[in-house]
Each structure stands twice: as C-alpha cells, then as structure tokens.
Amino acid sequence: MAKLLLVEDEERAAAYLGTGLAEHGFVVDICRDGEEGLHNALEIDYALIILDVMLPGRDGWSILQEIRRQGCHTPVLFLSARDAVEDRVKGLELGGDDYLVKPFAFSELLARVRSLLRRTRTRNDDLHDFMDLSLDPRRHRVTRGGKPIELTPKEFLLLSLMLEHQGEVLSRTLIAEQVWDMNFDADSNVVDVHIRRLRAKVDDPFDRKLIHTVRGLGYVVR
C-alpha cells in the first residue's frame, strides 16, 4: 500500500483529495503549510509527494528544491492554479515529475498518481487478460471466449490501455492522451465514439459486459 504526502493549504481541497485518495487504497498524510510539508517529506519515506505551488510559509518550488538538494528522489506531482507555460517548465526543470492545473478532475489526479507510481515498478504483462478476454501485445491478437476479435491498431491500443488499468476509471482526457497523443482537453464526444466502436466488437456479442461508463468521469474495465 503506497504512502503519499499531500501538501495543500486549502482546507476543503485537502479534505476531499485526502478522502478520495484514501478510498482508492492510498495512505495519505496531509500537511497544511510549507514548512511542515518539507519536514515530513524529509523525515518520512513516501512513495509520492503531491505539492500545491502556492503555500503559506514555503512555496512548492522551494520545498521541491530543498528535498532534491537533500538527495531525496521521491516523485513529485505539482498542483497549481497557474498554468502559464513558464510555470510548467519551471516545475519540471526543478525536478518535478508532473504538473496538474486547477481545476482538475479527481480521476485525472488519480490516473497521474498511479502512472507516476507505476514508473518505478515493472510492467505486469498478466494485466492484459481480464475474465474471458485476452490480449496478446506481442502478436497483436485479441480473443474473447477463444473467438478472435479484429481490432484496428488504435482500438487495440485503447483496449490494452484499459486492460492495463483494469478496475481504474480512465478519464476521456487521459484516453485521448495515451492512445492518440492528443495532449489537450480534447473533444470528449470523440472518445465516446471510439469506445462505442470498441464495445461493438468486444462487448456487444456477449452477455457479460466488460467496458463500463462511469458518468461524468470516464470508462473502466471491470
């Protein structure tokens, strides 16, 4: 179970982010000011640190600089209300690992947290199977209940993304980014169309549906 540090001064935001992360199986320590955050970050071995940029006491940039200076390489995810290119670049140059601009969807934060944690772990090939659905990344073949399913390359990529993240809700933005390399908040309806076409091949001929819509959030294989 991964232990996270959340440094966020805004009370409501800290509370709901903490609850949300805890409900998704993380242990979360919450600090409400910069000095306390820095202290915890250096004292405790976290899997990931989530830093708000604007903090009382000491800002996020300075916390990151200090912990990197002290030789701590814990991944850092920045949260910020500012999204000028310079700010993003600064965050990444100082050694931050990702940068999320408020307002953001919780599912987006969750996906990025998981992605940062996964970076340090080796990829699990077993995750390409789910129930009677099987995806072979090496031979580019998909079968369900032993019957082969013909997919386009992008559909294949989409399905394999969802299988790698089985049980996790994937936002439309994340899907567009991972499958089509569309790095902006893309037209969400277009992702729906792709999912619909994938379902037609993977789910429609079968009684047990694998791809589910989570309203307002995205899609999940479960």
Added chain:
Amino acid sequence: MLSADRPPAAHQGRASARNRKPRSLATRLTAWYIVSSFSLVLVSTGILYAALLSGLVHQDDQILFNKMHVVRGLVQALVPNDANIAQEIGEDADAPRQTYVRVQTRDGTILHESPGMATDVHRSLFPAPYPSIDEAQGGTMIWMNGRPLRVVSARLSSRIGTAVPPELVIQVATDVSADENLLAWYRAALIAVVVAALLICAAAGHQIARVGLSPLRAISHATGKIGTTTLSTRIEVDGLPTELRELALTFNQMLNRLESSFSRLSQFSDDIAHELRTPISNMLVATEVALNRARTVEEYRDILESNLEDSAQLSRMVQSLLFLARADNPGTKIDREIIDVEHELALIHDFYEAAAIESGLKLLKSCDSKLDATVDRTLFQRAISNLVANAIAHTPRGGTVHLSGRDYREFVLVEVSDTGDGIAPDHLPYVFDRFYRVDQTRSTDSGHVGLGLSIVKSVALLHGGSVEIDSVEAKGTCVALRFPKMGTLPPQLQDYEIVNRA
C-alpha cells in the same frame, strides 16, 4: 503625471532638472510676447532719442561754425571794423539762445568779447583750439553755473592767405539749455511711452494667449467629461485651428478604438455571465431539490453525476477563457518544438475518423511529406482539432471533410475544408469573436460555447501566423491556418503578418 513615477537612481540628477514646476503654456506665451514686443518698443524709442540728440548737436555745431565764419570774415576784412565786430558778437548775447564769441591773441590778450562772456563762460573752460576754423570738427559740451553750453575754439589768422602762423584764437559758446530741456522732456515722454507699452504688451500678450489657447481648453474640457458611460462623446472638430484639428482627430480616433474595445469587453463580460449562469443554476436547483427530502442512493448518485457534468463544463470554459486571456497578453511565451506535420495530421485524422464515419462523412487527409513546423505541439493539435470538430459538426451526411498540410512559401499552411452548410456572409466577419455563434439559439448542451474559433485564432497569432476563413452557403467552408516556419521568416515580416491578418 511623470513626476509621480520615481525615476531610477541613476537618472535622478537629470530627472530632477526635468521635474521643474511646469509653467502654463499661456504664461509662457505671454512672457515671450511681452519680451519681444517690449524689446521692439525699447529699441525704437532708443533710436528716436539718438536721432533727436544727433540732430540737435548738429544744429548747435552749425550755429557755432556759422558764428566762427562770420567773425573770421569780419576779423580778416581789409579794413577791420571793430564796431561791426562788436555788434556781431554782441547781437546774440541777449537772445534767448545766447551765443558768445571771444577773440584773443595766443598769449591771452582779449581783442573782442561778447558782453557778459567774461563771467558766463570762462576762457579756461574751452578745449584746446583746432588748428584752423576749416579744420574744426565739432563742439564740446560744458557746464558753467548750472547752464549747459556747447563750445568750440580754433586758431585764426588776422590776414587772408598769410604765411604767418595764425596768431589769434576764437572761442564760441552757445547756450543749449533749450535743447537740454527738449531732451529732458523727450526722455520723460519716452519713459511714459515705454511704461505704457509694457502694460499694453502684457495685457495684449495675456489676451492673445488666452484667446489663442481657448480651443485647447475646449478640447481639454470636452475630454475631461468623457467617462465610461459617455464614451460616445466626440470632440467638435469644426472651427478648430489646423494644428489642433489634427490633435482632435487623433483623439477622436483613440476614442473610437476605446469605445469599440470597451463595448466588446462589456459584451464579453455579459456573455461570460450568461454562459456561466446555465450550469451554475442547474447545479443549484439540482442540489436544492435533492436536499429537500431523503432520497435513494441511486437518486443521490444521479444528482452528483449531473453536478459533475456541469462542473466539468464550467471547468472547461474557465480554462478556455484563461487560455484566451493569456494569449492576449503580448508577453505570453509558447513552448515551441519541431513537429512532423504529416504525423500530427495523421494523429488528428485517426482521432476524428470514427466520429466522422458515425456522422456519415468521409474524413480525408493529405499532407506534403517531410514538412516540419516549429510550434507548440499542444496548441497546434488543439487548433486543428477544433477546426476538424467544427467541420464534422456542420457537414450533413454524405459530405466530406478534408484536412491538408502544405508547404506554402514561408509558411506551413494547414487547411480544413468541408462540404457543409457554410456560413452566411453577414456572420463571416465575426466567427472568430469570442462567444459568437452563428446559430444564436443553439444550446450549450454539447459543451460548445462559441470559444473554439477564438482559440484557433489565438493559437495562430501566438505563433506569429494567421487564420483565414472562406465560406459559401450550402457549399462549404474552408479555414486556412498559416504557421511561419521559424528561421526563414524575418522578424519584421512576422510583425507584418500579425498586424495584417489579425
């Protein structure tokens, strides 16, 4: 205004000299007028005085010389007649303008002398005599007993043409009190004239400056009254002097621009408020109704999901607005990288192809190979995607949307054309305006709030490029985006493009 800004320390010395108390233009004009016209009066009175003075001196000298010539004639007569001489030298001794004559030998023996001259004009007061009467240059002013006199003396021979050196000295003096009185009176008159001139000049100068500057005051008065609610006020140009007409015209043009930006800004705020109102009011009502009584878990979930959709829409809108606001800031930097245009267009094509097929459309793509562009990749994707999404949404079944990339002189030209509904000519100039929607009645259900094309335009301008739209109703629309290939375009041309295509 300037003095309120504290200048940097290095320039403080110079700046303090510039920060002298400003004098009014009227004061300056008045001062210059007074100085120039008063100098004129002063110079002309001076010249008049000098002319009068020299005239009087000349006249006095004539009197002196005449006298000397007459006396010489009498002295040098073949038969000198002392009675004649005495009459001659005594005749003016009692006149109002007394003239005295004295003839003496070189050793000082007086031969002839006007009556009273011994006491009135002492002989020691005369300057050294001229060698002869003909060589006499002019008289000298002396004062005797408080009386101004003009005097001259010269050597004189008692025989005509004799080789003997002249043995006599003639001294002539004339009373110039009348001249002095005239001059004194004249000086007083001139001083009075000069003082009067000074006063008149000051008054006239002030008046001229006041009247001359009155149009300026009128302009200042008119502009002073312009506020946010009276931006339509203009300065009356008719009747203004040429120099100020230019100023007033420039000012009016500035007001035109201000008024139009201001009205666009307030229209923009109205639109934002309007667009925000719908999702916020949905959330408010849904939440209020939900809390009215206890509900099942499914009902709560449904309400939360609906709230989530509304907040997501709000969030997208805020992000778009922030993007547009930042793009307006001339200092905004973009994160350029070199992209392969063909590859990027292929990604966008793949992303939208499914949606196009579902709408019964063909999405075609063509691109010059090995076409590089130096752009912010995310912004590039965003702009092209907006155009493709728009084209798909406005093209009826059976139509075609064509996405193309071309090498076009110093630009990378990306075109999105469709065989769709087209846009009416009266809407066309406004489609890039924020919140402008051709179909005003269309709801925001689809999440489109009329910012898409504004964003496309901002992206193009941020890159120093341009966007053009061409549309024929019921035939289709073509939007062309130009991105300058960096390094091949001189900076001044980039500016030119930004200014002229914006």
